[in-house]
Amino acid sequence: MSRDTGAVPRVESTVVVALPPPAAFALSQTYGELRYRWDPFVREQRLLDGATAAAKGVRTWTKSRHHLTMVSEYVTVRPPTHVGMRMVKGPWFFKSFSGGWNFSPAEGGGTEATWRYNFTIRPRALAPLADRVGVWLLGRDMERRLAAFARACEDQDIVAALAS
Numbered sequence: 001m002s003r004d005t006g007a008v009p010r011v012e013s014t015v016v017v018a019l020p021p022p023a024a025f026a027l028s029q030t031y032g033e034l035r036y037r038w039d040p041f042v043r044e045q046r047l048l049d050g051a052t053a054a055a056k057g058v059r060t061w062t063k064s065r066h067h068l069t070m071v072s073e074y075v076t077v078r079p080p081t082h083v084g085m086r087m088v089k090g091p092w093f094f095k096s097f098s099g100g101w102n103f104s105p106a107e108g109g110g111t112e113a114t115w116r117y118n119f120t121i122r123p124r125a126l127a128p129l130a131d132r133v134g135v136w137l138l139g140r141d142m143e144r145r146l147a148a149f150a151r152a153c154e155d156q157d158i159v160a161a162l163a164s
Contacts, residue, residue, distance in 0.1 A: 018110045024153060031046060037158060037161075054077050055077055065141075082103070093122060
């Protein structure tokens with residue numbers, strides 16, 4: 001995990017999983033019961049406006065394990081390599097929040113999955129402390145999510161459900 005020293009804090013983490021990039025990407029973009037089986041961060045999540053799959057401009061509603069809600073919008077969807085989202089509406093303390101997941105072939109097989117979040121806090125006067133707390137909290141959640149994602153990539157039942 002790392003944090004940029006620039007004006008916008010960044011949280012980033014990488015894991016290598018055994019699945020090829022198309023399958024790892026697909027698993028990362030699951031919704032409903034399959035998502036709840038592997039993602040410890042998501043309590044509820046759904047696509048909005050009648051959408052049935054991730055695509056640029058599609059919005060999602062998510063309730064986190066912290067019971068906070070956020071509406072996000074996909075800004076880019078490039079299977080099987082990248083997905084990016086930005087917050088449209090969320091907790092009052094985020095002025096902005098965005099995230100991206102990258103998937104690339106790992107040396108020796110499998111996929112290197114890198115997840116990153118960028119955020120700004122409001123009011124700005126709180127940033128010196130809030131940025132550090134945010135990096136720590138989001139980093140901890142990201143590490144848990146990536147570990148769960150890696151376990152899901154090895155779970156034959158989840159992988160089989162993904163294929164069906």
